[in-house]
Amino acid sequence: MELTKNMGEQDRKIRLIAGVVILLWAVVAQSWLGIIGLILLGTAYVRSCPAYTLMKMDTLEKTD
Template sequence: MSMLQNLPKNVGPMDRNIRLAAAGVLILAGLMTGSVILDILGLIVLATGAISFCPAYTLLKIDTNKKD
């Protein structure tokens, strides 16, 4: 777990909430349709929201986490 704590936070609070809600929708849709791909995508979105870090944001140099 300490390895996750060292990741820079590049997902802000609003972005995080949107990711968590979208993850719920994706996982539910995957369960209802039997789509494993939607479930996996939902779990990835859930993980990036939960740890407030998105590897794609790092590659694209995006940071929605406001630093005061």
């Protein structure tokens, strides 16, 4: 199964930063909410967001 890239560079950077912050917080607080950080990091890594796919949207920069 091939994932369609639907995430722009700025969106990807925001997800990476938010994912790291949430994951670090969860480790310090010993919280299960670190799963959210892992999801953000995973979607940023593959550059595809399943929620965007369901909503038929993307943040990719279009080049002509």
